[in-house]
Amino acid sequence: MADKKVTVAANHVTKRFDLAERQSDKVKAVFKFWGKGIPNFWAVKGVSFEAHAGETIGIIGTNGSGKSTLLEMVAGLTQPTSGQMTINGSTSIIAIGAGMRPQLTGRANIRLKALMQGMTEKEIEAKMDDIIEFSELGDFIDQPVKSYSSGMKSKLGFAISVYSDADIVIIDEALSVGDPTFTQKSMERTKRFKEEGKTIFFVSHSAAQMRQMADRVIWMHYGDIRMDGPIDEVMPEYERFLKHFNRLSENERLTYQKRYKEAQKTFTLEHLKQIERNRQMLADPATDLQRQKENQHAFVEDNEKMGWFTRIVLTIFIIATVGLMNKQLLNMSWANVMAHPTHLITNFAPSKLAALDKRHGRNGDDNQRTDMLTATQNSYTVKEGETLASIAANANISVAAIMQANQLTDETVTPGQVLTLPVER
Numbered sequence: 453m454a455d456k457k458v459t460v461a462a463n464h465v466t467k468r469f470d471l472a473e474r475q476s477d478k479v480k481a482v483f484k485f486w487g488k489g490i491p492n493f494w495a496v497k498g499v500s501f502e503a504h505a506g507e508t509i510g511i512i513g514t515n516g517s518g519k520s521t522l523l524e525m526v527a528g529l530t531q532p533t534s535g536q537m538t539i540n541g542s543t544s545i546i547a548i549g550a551g552m553r554p555q556l557t558g559r560a561n562i563r564l565k566a567l568m569q570g571m572t573e574k575e576i577e578a579k580m581d582d583i584i585e586f587s588e589l590g591d592f593i594d595q596p597v598k599s600y601s602s603g604m605k606s607k608l609g610f611a612i613s614v615y616s617d618a619d620i621v622i623i624d625e626a627l628s629v630g631d632p633t634f635t636q637k638s639m640e641r642t643k644r645f646k647e648e649g650k651t652i653f654f655v656s657h658s659a660a661q662m663r664q665m666a667d668r669v670i671w672m673h674y675g676d677i678r679m680d681g682p683i684d685e686v687m688p689e690y691e692r693f694l695k696h697f698n699r700l701s702e703n704e705r706l707t708y709q710k711r712y713k714e715a716q717k718t719f720t721l722e723h724l725k726q727i728e729r730n731r732q733m734l735a736d737p738a739t740d741l742q743r744q745k746e747n748q749h750a751f752v753e754d755n756e757k758m759g760w761f762t763r764i765v766l767t768i769f770i771i772a773t774v775g776l777m778n779k780q781l782l783n784m785s786w787a788n789v790m791a792h793p794t795h796l797i798t799n800f801a802p803s804k805l806a807a808l809d810k811r812h813g814r815n816g817d818d819n820q821r822t823d824m825l826t827a828t829q830n831s832y833t834v835k836e837g838e839t840l841a842s843i844a845a846n847a848n849i850s851v852a853a854i855m856q857a858n859q860l861t862d863e864t865v866t867p868g869q870v871l872t873l874p875v876e877r
């Protein structure tokens with residue numbers, strides 16, 4: 453295969469999912485400079501492989517081992533967290549219901565998916581009848597996809613992909629749900645793709661299908677590639693593992709899974725770098741330098757998380773904005789903000805009232821103002837040159853009432869001081 457065109461090259465590809473329970477936890481984590489962030493889960497932990505034109509690669513592994521995540525990155529549906537996924541050619545993924553709009557009919561979904569794969573209206577019209585015939589859906593083609601069984605969705609997805617003429621075809625368990633005749637027909641068709649020089653990735657839990665389709669197998673195990681090689685070498689090892697695993701007691705199985713899942717949570721890119729360093733130390737020094745060059749960007753995370761520089765710039769920007777808001781709108785000193793941060797919010801109401809006065813053409817009439825102030829918020833910030841008497845007169849309430857509400861022992865007030873203005877009607 454080494455002489456065939458490389459269609460997919462994965463270099464230390466990882467995929468991290470965050471396990472934040474709420475959206476707000478993600479926002480908080482962005483600004484967290486120290487301490488624990490949100491918990492991570494590395495579904496793919498740095499895999500490398502090459503796929504060639506004309507190759508059918510089976511992807512095997514137990515549930516949750518990362519097969520679909522890996523193939524979604526090949527299809528470009530999701531981006532790696534780090535590492536490089538290089539794709540030479542167009543891709544088409546067939547997974548049960550992948551990329552289908554449930555509320556649209558089968559026919560509308562054919563049109564949509566074909567357009568997304570770059571076909572013109574004319575090409576779609578020319579192929580429409582063949583696609584419908586291949587799908588065996590008959591009159592159901594004009595029913596919404598949400599009414600289809602998983603087997604029908606798989607048939608539709610397969611039919612669309614057969615005619616999309618992509619260079620890289622990904623079949624993710626789509627042949628596990630159809631009826632045996634359709635599955636056989638689809639497998640024959642897939643073999644033809646191979647002869648046409650396409651690259652096929654094939655996921656199936658059926659060992660028989662795998663043996664019929666694939667010449668090479670990648671065994672995914674909790675986010676890692678455990679084996680990658682000819683089917684005759686990998687399948688017996690995988691079956692031996694399954695046999696051993698299935699013989700374990702329920703408790704032993706859970707302990708095994710827990711250990712690997714825990715490693716997927718605590719994994720770091722530094723860890724991956726160390727593994728690669730160790731591998732290089734054992735490698736031939738001549739290829740070592742070349743590999744180091746190739747890998748220099750492989751351990752850098754993508755921009756899913758804000759970098760330190762961006763965080764610092766954003767924090768400065770937010771502080772400056774709050775400072776400006778505080779000076780222009782709230783007339784509060786920094787000392788006051790530090791002493792009473794919540795006043796940033798509570799004081800916003802009176803300043804909003806001034807803006808409202810202006811918008812409604814009011815001239816700051818005291819009675820109107822006091823009513824609005826009482827209706828929305830009772831806080832008032834003392835301005836430069838104001839006395840308790842002038843505030844009381846403006847708010848149309850007595851000095852004694854303000855003193856009582858604020859537990860003041862004398863009439864002294866200072867600029868920036870926040871007072872509660874009681875309601876007197």
Ligand SMILES: Nc1ncnc2c1ncn2[C@@H]1O[C@H](COP(=O)(O)OP(=O)(O)OP(=O)(O)O)[C@@H](O)[C@H]1O
Binds near residue numbers: 520521
């Ligand atoms: N969006 C997500 N958020 C958090 N975890 C996810 C997400 N998508 C997948 N995972 C986790 O990543 C791991 C790999 O999932 P993936 O679907 O790739 O496995 P799989 O090998 O295709 O499994 P199966 O054979 O059951 O289809 C699983 O543990 C899964 O729970």
